[in-house]
Amino acid sequence: MADSSSMTATMASGSAQRAGSMKRFAQRKSTMGFLLCLPLILLIACFVVYPAFYAIYLSMLNKKMTAFVGLGNFAFLLKRHTFQLVIFQSCLFAVTSVVLKALLGFILAHLMHNIPDGTNQKIWRGLLLVPWVIPLALSTLTWWWMFDPSYSAFNWVLNQFGFDNVPWLGVGWIARVCTIAVNVWYGTPFFMIMYLAALKSVPEQLYEAAAIDGASTVQKLFFVTLPMMRNIISITVLFSLIVTFADFDIVRILTAGGPQDLTHVFATYAFQVGIQSGDIPLGAADSLFMFPILACAAFFVLRGVTQRTKEIAT
Amino acid sequence: MSATTADHARTKAKTRKNSLHKQRLWALWGSYAALSVFVVIFLVPPFYTLMTSLKSSAEISAQTGSPWMVNHPSLDNFWYLITYPNFQTYYINSVLVTIVTVAVSMVISVLAAFSLARMGFWGSQTLSTGVFLTYLVPPSLLFIPLFQIVGMLGLINNLWCLILLYPTLAVPFCTWIMIGYFSSIPKELDEAALIDGASYMQILTKIFIPVAMPGIIAATIFAFTVSWGAFLYPLAYLYTSNQMVLTVGIISDLIRGDVFQWGKIMAACLLASLPPIVIYAFLMDYYVAGLTAGATKG
Numbered sequence: 001m002a003d004s005s006s007m008t009a010t011m012a013s014g015s016a017q018r019a020g021s022m023k024r025f026a027q028r029k030s031t032m033g034f035l036l037c038l039p040l041i042l043l044i045a046c047f048v049v050y051p052a053f054y055a056i057y058l059s060m061l062n063k064k065m066t067a068f069v070g071l072g073n074f075a076f077l078l079k080r081h082t083f084q085l086v087i088f089q090s091c092l093f094a095v096t097s098v099v100l101k102a103l104l105g106f107i108l109a110h111l112m113h114n115i116p117d118g119t120n121q122k123i124w125r126g127l128l129l130v131p132w133v134i135p136l137a138l139s140t141l142t143w144w145w146m147f148d149p150s151y152s153a154f155n156w157v158l159n160q161f162g163f164d165n166v167p168w169l170g171v172g173w174i175a176r177v178c179t180i181a182v183n184v185w186y187g188t189p190f191f192m193i194m195y196l197a198a199l200k201s202v203p204e205q206l207y208e209a210a211a212i213d214g215a216s217t218v219q220k221l222f223f224v225t226l227p228m229m230r231n232i233i234s235i236t237v238l239f240s241l242i243v244t245f246a247d248f249d250i251v252r253i254l255t256a257g258g259p260q261d262l263t264h265v266f267a268t269y270a271f272q273v274g275i276q277s278g279d280i281p282l283g284a285a286d287s288l289f290m291f292p293i294l295a296c297a298a299f300f301v302l303r304g305v306t307q308r309t310k311e312i313a314t
Numbered sequence: 315m316s317a318t319t320a321d322h323a324r325t326k327a328k329t330r331k332n333s334l335h336k337q338r339l340w341a342l343w344g345s346y347a348a349l350s351v352f353v354v355i356f357l358v359p360p361f362y363t364l365m366t367s368l369k370s371s372a373e374i375s376a377q378t379g380s381p382w383m384v385n386h387p388s389l390d391n392f393w394y395l396i397t398y399p400n401f402q403t404y405y406i407n408s409v410l411v412t413i414v415t416v417a418v419s420m421v422i423s424v425l426a427a428f429s430l431a432r433m434g435f436w437g438s439q440t441l442s443t444g445v446f447l448t449y450l451v452p453p454s455l456l457f458i459p460l461f462q463i464v465g466m467l468g469l470i471n472n473l474w475c476l477i478l479l480y481p482t483l484a485v486p487f488c489t490w491i492m493i494g495y496f497s498s499i500p501k502e503l504d505e506a507a508l509i510d511g512a513s514y515m516q517i518l519t520k521i522f523i524p525v526a527m528p529g530i531i532a533a534t535i536f537a538f539t540v541s542w543g544a545f546l547y548p549l550a551y552l553y554t555s556n557q558m559v560l561t562v563g564i565i566s567d568l569i570r571g572d573v574f575q576w577g578k579i580m581a582a583c584l585l586a587s588l589p590p591i592v593i594y595a596f597l598m599d600y601y602v603a604g605l606t607a608g609a610t611k612g
Binding site for chain 1: 341342345346348349352353355356357358359360362363366374375377380381382421422423425426428429430432433434435436438441443444445446447448450451452453454455456457458459460461462463478479481482485486489514539542543545546549550561562564565574576579580583586587590591594595598599602605606
């Protein structure tokens with residue numbers, strides 16, 4: 001009797017000990033996990049989160065950064081005609097480029113999907129990815145050279161066909177179209193590989209089933225391909241919208257905002273005002289105007305990604 | 315009678331099969347034709363870069379004949395750049411910044427991804443979401459407050475500010491794809507290792523890193539691309555030629571006032587694009603797989 005009670009006691013203490021060690025184990029695991037994440041947390045805290053709040057603080061100072069002016073910089077910017085043009089041009093640039101990139105990328109992905117898989121496809125894909133592989137700042141230099149007013153290579157081609165010279169970067173609307181064209185050239189390959197991966201993940205049986213039901217090619221596109229690709233299309237478009245909206249390289253190198261500030265986007269205008277003219281608060285305020293739009297897009301991207309993860313998990 | 319109908323049906327089926335085959339063939343050749351048009355359009359700028367880089371300044375300014383062709387190809391521009399001390403400095407700076415950035419980014423992101431994929435701790439879920447959100451923050455949003463911060467650290471016009479800032483651009487996405495790759499490793503593998511008495515570091519170096527090698531290659535290429543091609547930060551924070559990297563060095567050095575040495579600029583662009591092109595030529599598959607997995611797996 002006494003024996004058995006002592007035995008249960010030792011058993012209980014043993015299981016308690018095991019529970020304790022398990023707890024310690026879990027604790028150690030989570031501490032370890034936290035320590036491994038620490039460099040990442042520090043990096044993000046110091047160079048992303050802190051600057052973000054600092055930007056809000058900076059944007060509320062006067063030019064010499066001596067007095068607090070509240071929302072004065074934002075109001076000043078909104079009233080300025082140049083800045084209204086910046087808002088218009090940024091939206092035009094981002095929306096037009098992304099729509100064109102998505103359309104061309106979709107067409108290219110289909111064309112690639114038509115040709116047989118394997119080395120053949122890889123070579124074509126490699127050739128089509130070249131614009132995206134060259135660093136953007138460097139390829140934009142080439143575009144600038146091709147648009148050059150005096151020795152333009154494009155104008156030479158136009159002249160051969162009997163057309164007049166076009167002042168590519170010298171006139172507002174043409175310059176706007178040129179910046180958009182360069183962005184489309186650069187970004188289309190990205191859409192192509194994303195959509196190609198999505199196309200390949202659509203099960204062949206769905207097309208067979210649709211074919212048996214007598215679906216035409218267009219119907220297959222609208223009722224099989226597009227619904228299956230919906231999520232990737234939206235994630236890619238939103239992601240590209242963020243990147244394009246915040247683009248700096250193309251406009252800075254191609255036109256530096258000119259002619260008459262007609263091609264400035266938020267990033268280049270912030271650079272001109274904040275770094276070149278030295279009005280840091282105004283520049284910070286200018287960049288912060290991007291934030292609401294980026295936050296909206298980020299929200300939808302995140303929702304799309306989590307939805308996608310759930311779909312794959314189930 | 316029945317034989318003829320069967321025959322008839324067979325020939326009909328045969329022609330139909332043929333026409334289907336023909337249709338497929340037409341679609342195939344049509345795709346090839348359309349793709350060729352796209353390839354030609356896409357390759358116009360690189361082709362023009364190459365053509366210009368082979369021309370002498372005299373030939374460029376003479377403006378005779380087609381600008382798309384070279385009459386007297388020469389490698390003078392390339393030779394000039396290779397022996398030009400400033401260009402050498404830019405190249406060395408770019409290589410240095412890129413190597414350090416890639417190394418730092420990969421260490422940070424592999425450690426963090428391992429922890430976020432396997433060891434849940436308080437707030438780890440929020441942190442993964444936060445990492446993804448950071449990936450969506452473009453460099454042009456924060457470069458002005460960062461200018462002030464870099465100034466406070468005394469790193470304006472110092473190469474090291476790039477090494478400090480580039481990881482913020484590379485780490486979030488690298489962590490994100492590494493989380494995806496690490497999560498796909500079966501849990502039984504590390505449980506077995508734990509039972510055998512392996513420490514976490516051993517599990518990471520002996521199991522996770524070798525198994526997730528394709529993901530690591532993809533993340534490394536991403537970090538490389540970001541730090542090799544970044545333009546805004548060096549343009550904003552560096553101003554003397556001994557500290558500059560390639561992207562800004564080419565522009566500020568070879569364009570003096572109104573004098574554009576286009577032959578040299580284009581040759582410099584080619585030389586500077588060479589490392590990414592070589593890397594992509596060999597490792598494109600890994601990168602594409604990593605990118606699409608990042609978007610599809612989440």
